Amino acid sequence: MTKLMNRRKVLKTAGAGAAAAALPIGIARAANPKVVVVGGGPGGATAAHYIAKDSKGAIDVMLVEPAKAYTTCFFSNWYIGGFRNFESITHSYNRLADLGIKIVHQMATGIDPDAKSVTLSDGVKLPYDRLILAPGIDFKFDEIDGYGPDSVEAMPHAYKAGPQTVLLHDQLHAMKDGGLFVMVAPPNPYRCPPGPYERVSMVAHYLKNNKPKSKILVLDPKSKFSKMGLFQEAWARYYDGMVEWLPGEMLSGGVKSVHTGSMTVQTPDEEFKGDVVNVIPPQMAGRIARETGLADTSGWCPIVPATMESKLAPGIHLVGDSTIAGDMPKSGFSANSQAKACAMAVRHELIASRAFPPRFANTCWSLVAPSDAVKVGASYEATDEKIAKVDGFISKTGETGSLRAENAEEAVGWYSGITTDMFG
Structure with missing residues (x-):
């Protein structure tokens, strides 16, 4: 009995290190599994947030994002229209860091799926057990003659929020009364289907109140667009005679070229x-996804619907605008929703946490x-084939002013809630 008690005393006082050394290395010294998230927008920030929060320290999470703060594309039109200031749509990563997420403010320049590593702009390679990509969108600059990366200062797209949003805002404010605001709308598929037409509404609101002799011309390759009847009802009601929308069939196929010198x-x-x-x-999908071979011939990334895992590269997940997400549109809300499903799947894979459909x-x-x-x-x-719509709703023309005002208040509340859900 004395020998047994002495043995227990030795084990107790030897310390955790000695006790761990007596166990198989794979059990005692196993490092936490590592998840690297590339892209700090709605999809990437949400995925990092939910993996770190719900794994309670059992997974090491690293978020790779070159920008020190993120400006949301959603509600950026409100800034252009004068309903928000720029600071209110810009968010830091400080609260995510407080959760233990390591924030790396660098550009991810390459991915090696076989070695399971991400290369940063300084050459450092980050190992991962699971990789989540939220690369957003890139532009097909070669499809409109004369419009390339060097054209965006003269003719801003303002479809990646940030400096471009400010530039378009400032150009609008500097425009003469009686001037013409021209929008070249994008073909399907693209980020935020109603976004261009909300922007038209916000520009019209600003012009009506500040430069009422001005006009808006929308050159659209499409014959219809999201919430079309609702937007057209609003343009007629609030901005009668100010907005002209020309669909592709009236443009002999759409815009072919631009000239920044003559505007x-x-x-x-x-x-x-x-x-x-x-x-x-x-x-199309962001560069790093395409260069890693995660996009198909459409320029977008096919995924396994239940887990958001790439169909082309096991162990890599994609969320947000870069994906082929079945019936889901490309939006900040969609990215947030997909990221939560992805986070659940990754936690289940790495630490055997519970997973649900x-x-x-x-x-x-x-x-x-x-x-x-x-x-x-x-x-x-x-489903096995895609993310499939179960049910849906849409506002109706002719709704009461009180209902529409409730919608606007609901939107403000949603923005506050979802940005907290994303960025902590």
Whole structure:
């Protein structure tokens, strides 16, 4: 009995290190599994947030994002229209860091799926057990002759929020009364389907109150667009005679070229000269996803619906605008919803936490005038083939002012809630 007690005393006083040394290395010294998240927007920030929060320290999470703060694309039109200041749509990563997430403010320049590593701009390689990519969108600059990366200062796209948003805002404010604001709308698919048309509404609101002799011309390759009847009702009601929308069939196929020097936009049959020209180009998945071979011939990334894992590279997950997400639109709400499903799948894979069939959701509010917002939304489920719509809703024309005002208040509340859900 004395020998047994002495043995226990020795083990107790030898310390945790000695006790661990007596165990198999794979059990005692196993490091936490590592998740690297590339991209700090709605998808990436949410995924990092939920993995760190719900794994309670059992998974090491690293978020790679070159920017020190993130400006949301959603609600950026509200800034252009004068309903928000720029600071209110810009968010830091400080609270994510407080959760124990390591924030690396560098560009991810390469991925080695075989070695399971991400290369940073300084050459450092980050190992991972699971990688989550939220690379957002890039533009197909070669599809409109004369419009390239060097054109965006003269004709801003303002479809990656930040300095471009400020530039378009400032150009609008500097435009003469009686000037022409020209928008070149994008073809499907693209980020935030109602976004260009909410922007038209916000520009119209600003012009009506500050430069009422001005006009807006929308050159659109599409024959219809999201919430079309609702936007057109609002333009007629609030901005009668100010907004002209020309669909692709009236443009002989759409815009073919632009010339930044003369601020002109050319279709096969006609030339339009604008005082401010907002070109929103065709879009595709972000560069790093394409260069890693995660995009198919469409330029977008196919995923396994239930887990958001790449169909082309096991062990890599994708969330947000870069994905082929079935019936889900490309939106901040969608990215947030997909990221939660992805986080659950990654936690289950790495630490055997519980996993449930994911449910997805999206709602998009569009402000068309002060205290007047319209909305569209749906719920979705993962099938073997795609993320499939289960049910949905959309505002109706002719709704009461009080209902539309409630929508606008709801949108403000949603923005506060979802940005906290994303960025902590």
